[in-house]
Amino acid sequence: MDVSLLEDIVEKLRTDKPLEAKYRNHELAGKFKGVWECHIQPDWLLLYYKDKNILVLTLVDT
Template sequence: MTTLKILLSKQYRLDMRRMKQRGKSLQNAKKVIGLLRSGKPLPAKYKDHDLRGEWSGYRECHIDNDWLLIYRIVDDYLLIERTGTHSDLF
């Protein structure tokens, strides 16, 4: 399987700045993105699942307990859209 190319949304970059200000370890996010980039399924502990409604077509996984990542895979691209807590995103 090929390694996916990563595209980060502007909103994701802003979200990451906010999470850093909250004292979250950016290494945890980088680890999850690295796993996603490989194209292999995430381990169960990340609770990866499809989203519905407004976010239909996207997936969500847990970087940490209340730290989520919203993304989708299109062709050879991993599109990272948002990150934050449940209350930040929904």
């Protein structure tokens, strides 16, 4: 697992830069509306949301 991939994505999210399409960044639905999911790698997920100017990482899982 290359932690620098996670660091790069977090930096882009923190600075409001768009993620490349390969990360399949999308908002979840239902009770998770407002939470976003991106695929750092096909089997490595990041769930997050933004609350005002705060980036909250809720799950990093493989």
